[in-house]
Amino acid sequence: MAVERLVAQGIVKRYGAATVLHGVGFTLHAGAVHGLVGHNGAGKSTLLKILAGAVAPEAGTILLDGSPVSFVSPSAAVAAGVACVFQELSLLENLTVTQNLFLAREIATAGVLDKTAMRTAARQHLSAYGLGLSGDEKVAGLPVAQRQMIEIIGALARNARVILLDEPTTALERAQIDRLVETLRRIAREQNVAIVIVDHKLDEIFAVCDHVTSLMDGRVVLDAPIAGLSRDALAESIIGQQEAARLHKQPGAGGSVPTATPSIARAIPKAEPILAVRGIGASRGLRDVTFDLASGEVLGLYGLAGSGRSRLLRTLYGLEPVDQGRMQLRGRPYRPHSPRAAMRAGVAFVSEERKANGFIPDFDAVRNCTLPILGRHAWAGVIRKQEAAQEAESVLQRLRVRGNIHAPLVRLSGGNQQKTLLAKAVLQRPAVLLLDEPTKGIDVGTKAEIHAFIRNLAAASGVAVLVVSTEEEELLAICDAVMIMQRGHCSGQRCPVDALDDIALRRLALDPAPGPASAPQADHAREGAL
Amino acid sequence: MTEALSRKSEAMSSTTDGSAARRGWRLPDEAGILIMLIVVFAIFCAMSPNMRTLSNGLVLLLNGAVIGLLALGQTFVLLIGGIDLSTGANIAVMGVLVSLLMAHGLVWPLAILVTLLAGTAMGIVNGIIIQYFRVPPFIVTFSTMGVASSMALIITGANSISITQSGFAFMGQGLLAGIPVPVVILAVMAILAGLLLSKTILGTHIYATGGNREAARLAGVNLAVTTITVYAISGFCASLGGIVDTARLMVGFPTTGLGDELFFSIAAAVIGGVSLFGGIGRVQGAMIGAVLIAVVSDGMNVLNVSSYWQSLVIGVIVLIAVIFDTYRRQRAGKPLSGTLRSLFRTHMFRRSS
Numbered sequence: 001m002a003v004e005r006l007v008a009q010g011i012v013k014r015y016g017a018a019t020v021l022h023g024v025g026f027t028l029h030a031g032a033v034h035g036l037v038g039h040n041g042a043g044k045s046t047l048l049k050i051l052a053g054a055v056a057p058e059a060g061t062i063l064l065d066g067s068p069v070s071f072v073s074p075s076a077a078v079a080a081g082v083a084c085v086f087q088e089l090s091l092l093e094n095l096t097v098t099q100n101l102f103l104a105r106e107i108a109t110a111g112v113l114d115k116t117a118m119r120t121a122a123r124q125h126l127s128a129y130g131l132g133l134s135g136d137e138k139v140a141g142l143p144v145a146q147r148q149m150i151e152i153i154g155a156l157a158r159n160a161r162v163i164l165l166d167e168p169t170t171a172l173e174r175a176q177i178d179r180l181v182e183t184l185r186r187i188a189r190e191q192n193v194a195i196v197i198v199d200h201k202l203d204e205i206f207a208v209c210d211h212v213t214s215l216m217d218g219r220v221v222l223d224a225p226i227a228g229l230s231r232d233a234l235a236e237s238i239i240g241q242q243e244a245a246r247l248h249k250q251p252g253a254g255g256s257v258p259t260a261t262p263s264i265a266r267a268i269p270k271a272e273p274i275l276a277v278r279g280i281g282a283s284r285g286l287r288d289v290t291f292d293l294a295s296g297e298v299l300g301l302y303g304l305a306g307s308g309r310s311r312l313l314r315t316l317y318g319l320e321p322v323d324q325g326r327m328q329l330r331g332r333p334y335r336p337h338s339p340r341a342a343m344r345a346g347v348a349f350v351s352e353e354r355k356a357n358g359f360i361p362d363f364d365a366v367r368n369c370t371l372p373i374l375g376r377h378a379w380a381g382v383i384r385k386q387e388a389a390q391e392a393e394s395v396l397q398r399l400r401v402r403g404n405i406h407a408p409l410v411r412l413s414g415g416n417q418q419k420t421l422l423a424k425a426v427l428q429r430p431a432v433l434l435l436d437e438p439t440k441g442i443d444v445g446t447k448a449e450i451h452a453f454i455r456n457l458a459a460a461s462g463v464a465v466l467v468v469s470t471e472e473e474e475l476l477a478i479c480d481a482v483m484i485m486q487r488g489h490c491s492g493q494r495c496p497v498d499a500l501d502d503i504a505l506r507r508l509a510l511d512p513a514p515g516p517a518s519a520p521q522a523d524h525a526r527e528g529a530l
Numbered sequence: 531m532t533e534a535l536s537r538k539s540e541a542m543s544s545t546t547d548g549s550a551a552r553r554g555w556r557l558p559d560e561a562g563i564l565i566m567l568i569v570v571f572a573i574f575c576a577m578s579p580n581m582r583t584l585s586n587g588l589v590l591l592l593n594g595a596v597i598g599l600l601a602l603g604q605t606f607v608l609l610i611g612g613i614d615l616s617t618g619a620n621i622a623v624m625g626v627l628v629s630l631l632m633a634h635g636l637v638w639p640l641a642i643l644v645t646l647l648a649g650t651a652m653g654i655v656n657g658i659i660i661q662y663f664r665v666p667p668f669i670v671t672f673s674t675m676g677v678a679s680s681m682a683l684i685i686t687g688a689n690s691i692s693i694t695q696s697g698f699a700f701m702g703q704g705l706l707a708g709i710p711v712p713v714v715i716l717a718v719m720a721i722l723a724g725l726l727l728s729k730t731i732l733g734t735h736i737y738a739t740g741g742n743r744e745a746a747r748l749a750g751v752n753l754a755v756t757t758i759t760v761y762a763i764s765g766f767c768a769s770l771g772g773i774v775d776t777a778r779l780m781v782g783f784p785t786t787g788l789g790d791e792l793f794f795s796i797a798a799a800v801i802g803g804v805s806l807f808g809g810i811g812r813v814q815g816a817m818i819g820a821v822l823i824a825v826v827s828d829g830m831n832v833l834n835v836s837s838y839w840q841s842l843v844i845g846v847i848v849l850i851a852v853i854f855d856t857y858r859r860q861r862a863g864k865p866l867s868g869t870l871r872s873l874f875r876t877h878m879f880r881r882s883s
Contacts, residue, residue: 360737
């Protein structure tokens with residue numbers, strides 16, 4: 001093929017004790033689109049961040065057009081010709097399209113802007129890729145699809161030789177995706193740049209890529225030109241069936257793995273559902289979500305990034321509005337408009353973003369725990385501190401929180417912080433407990449303790465637990481059954497964990513599901529493929 | 531860069547985890563500023579015998595009382611991460627209001643009550659605009675500052691209003707057990723405020739809101755209530771300040787409180803360790819800060835230093851306090867000594883590289 005634009009070799013990245021990339025290598029060719037695929041936590045995003053200079057690898061070399069480079073920052077990467085279009089768009093909304101395109105490289109004479117020259121140049125770039133914009137529009141008023149193209153054009157205008165795109169299609173509609181795919185192929189060809197695209201959707205990968213690299217647990221498991229590659233082979237590499245089959249010593253794994261329809265049973269909940277959700281939808285991200293949650297059960301929610309898992313939990317906790325459908329909690333209509341309303345109704349929530357919104361950093365563990373239950377331990381607004389602290393301490397002890405529970409919580413380890421958040425939720429004596437990634441970034445020992453605690457909680461006190469996790473093992477370890485979420489939709493079909501393993505879960509979540517067992521709602525997505 | 535900093539502090543915290551497993555008493559954060567107050571006071575005393583008299587001490591506190599009251603209200607607002615720029619102008623309007631009410635025949639205790647309610651209402655308006663229209667507090671209170679100071683001039687036609695009800699003078703000139711009434715009012719208010727912050731649900735919610743607004747909301751804190759309440763408290767304190775100022779002079783000036791009061795009150799809170807970023811600080815600190823400012827003002831008076839120097843000196847002290855606060859914020863939850871150490875260490879590194 002064409003020249004080797006970028007060659008990465010032996011890239012290693014560790015976060016604490018966890019190794020995310022074990023010596024990954026791949027080659028990008030000029031004028032080609034390169035797909036990067038893999039399941040949740042396979043290391044795609046980390047690899048992308050390393051190429052973009054946002055994260056520094058522990059080992060490995062990157063050759064750009066034959067010469068070794070090491071980027072100390074994203075701006076160094078951009079200067080060298082590697083531009084990244086992240087999921088969060090980075091255009092400045094308060095500036096015009098032209099101003100954005102020429103940001104930090106304005107055309108000027110003696111410090112005075114040459115606006116005409118910039119406008120002309122901007123218009124050329126914009127019309128070349130079919131954006132009917134004058135360049136004088138404020139970015140704030142433009143739709144996402146156009147902003148994305150402006151970012152890509154901006155990268156080209158900065159003489160980018162490599163463009164990295166992280167899930168560029170998640171926020172786009174069908175027609176926009178087709179257009180983006182077409183434009184990307186054109187850009188790669190005409191500008192002779194190498195484009196890397198991280199994507200979950202196989203049809204898009206087949207439509208846009210020349211070459212694809214599949215990662216699994218930080219290792220390259222497949223690296224091949226798209227021509228001659230079968231959809232099944234690519235899907236297998238993502239699901240990890242061969243790898244797992246070898247590990248589990250199950251020669252007939254392909255046959256025995258439960259594939260969608262046959263093994264999925266709409267398990268009838270043991271008790272009356274405590275939370276019944278019927279066809280709820282929200283303008284952004286959720287559509288027709290239906291399920292039941294019974295007292296004393298632990299129900300898992302699994303899906304790919306962007307499938308709306310967290311959004312569903314946030315909606316149930318009153319953090320996002322509901323546009324349609326209805327919910328019932330303990331037989332009464334339930335539609336919380338704020339976290340306070342949800343709490344009053346008996347719902348507790350442990351957020352995924354521990355640092356961002358999980359706790360008050362300067363409060364100690366006890367004070368963080370008691371924050372939602374102060375009303376129980378106060379008279380006329382005056383807190384009976386001793387009494388509140390005693391209740392909190394007993395739960396913290398049961399969870400075996402180590403470290404000083406009277407020091408600011410920010411100083412405790414992630415595991416102890418997470419246990420504290422769990423204690424805070426339990427202290428509310430909820431009927432329904434919503435857990436979003438309950439063991440994110442936590443060591444194995446603490447993880448096991450938290451798992452045992454959750455199981456115990458459901459069994460002993462009859463709390464209904466809904467868990468979102470990207471870790472298959474976690475869901476298999478603590479849940480009674482798992483539901484799949486795809487593109488904001490959840491049908492309420494439960495897969496009992498006895499009939500599941502991690503491969504089956506991944507297969508169910510992958511969109512569109514391969515083979516004859518594909519779920520009906522995945523079909524429309526396949527049409528535009530080629 | 532900030533990422534690198536936080537990662538560094540995280541690494542540090544994990545190493546200190548083991549040793550931090552003891553509870554026990556530790557030096558309060560206000561210790562540093564208290565020592566500074568004592569040192570400054572001692573220096574002034576050494577320089578002038580007039581400084582050492584009890585009567586000067588009382589005058590010093592009397593002059594600092596209004597700033598102390600404003601600083602008290604400001605402390606609540608700063609604790610949720612807000613700011614109230616309208617307190618100085620609030621003094622002017624409330625001073626005029628209480629004078630006018632009395633001029634129109636209202637007996638002075640009733641006039642005081644109405645004025646306090648009016649001041650609180652003004653704070654509530656600030657709070658409602660900030661909470662429900664999502665306008666930054668700086669802009670909202672900046673605007674209401676303009677509105678209030680103008681209102682004071684419009685109502686009076688820029689004339690001062692004399693007060694004839696002699697009983698009212700007690701609020702500014704009276705003595706209780708030999709102590710000036712404004713100082714007593716400040717002391718009582720400070721104790722109430724301290725108890726409110728440390729003992730009640732509302733106090734905890736105020737700290738939580740300032741510590742991490744989103745986390746507080748997820749934990750069920752009613753952000754609207756805490757936000758509006760702190761601005762109401764600030765408005766109440768400012769109107770009390772307006773009443774005291776007016777009672778000291780027995781004249782309602784439409785321009786009282788438009789000088790250094792606002793600056794000094796924010797300065798007092800910040801010097802006393804109340805974080806401009808919210809969530810950290812205590813009433814004790816703000817009061818020590820207010821006394822420090824009073825000592826500096828009074829000391830410079832006694833030493834016949836031109837009053838033009840006052841704001842300069844206090845400005846420098848505030849800058850030091852804010853730089854310190856910024857460092858403390860980056861090392862959230864670390865004890866004071868560690869903050870000082872990191873401050874020095876960072877600058878040593880910077881110089882060497």
